[in-house]
Amino acid sequence: MKAQDIMVKNVICVDMDERVPQIIALLQQHKFHHLPVTDQDKLVGIISDRDILRLVSPFIDSVSEQARDLDTLNRAAHQVMTRQPIRVKANTPINDILEWLRKVDISCLPVVDDEDYVIGIITWRDLIHHAKFS
Template identity: 45%
Template sequence: MDLKLDIRISKIMTTRIVTIEMDDRLTVAKEIFDNAPFHHLLVIEHDKLQGILSERDYLRTLSPNIGNINETERDSETLQRRAHQVMTRNPITISPNQTIRQASELLLKHDIGSLPVLDKGKLTGIITWKDLLTAFVAKR
């Protein structure tokens, strides 16, 4: 058995997380996705995780005419939707004490790209499939 599969999530998770509020408009998400290397935004309310908004979910919601010559007022109104209208509720999460094997199994089982990391209910990070691949191929 490869010992790399026993690496704890806390060793490789990203602790620099970006959160948005449930009632934030998609214009806020657009600003973050356009200017930061993040593909998943954690949606909170009263400092508690409520959902996750992936860049893929965000793009699926927008009109394809946003930003081009065919854009209409109706198209631009799609950016006024709220995060809670688009996010995935009750996201699958993981504890920092779990292993990259367990994280990999969750990602595959649920066909998702990231897992918020909760430590005793407190949001402490996020782990993505890229983090797992990076940890797996990293030299010891």
């Protein structure tokens, strides 16, 4: 089995200048945990819900909110994303993908073509969904 056999193909990506509130809305609306970040449709990074949790101040919408808390919402994707994410090609064997997820302690891998255009994404949930146990 290869990446192309289990990847999610209709991937929603965000532009590197997209702002944090829009990223949060996409994550919540689609119940995603990861969003590839693109520049001219080519993969340049990835943002996870954990990245957002680390960034956004817990004081927003509270009595303790300050201007610096709101400033965290004005950041762009390129200021939050993990740059140069590990990526795989459509013909990458599933065993290699499992090894990357385990070795690097990540939970998703974007799938790109030869020009770095995002053509899919694989998460650990996709792998479990397609697992065959003997």
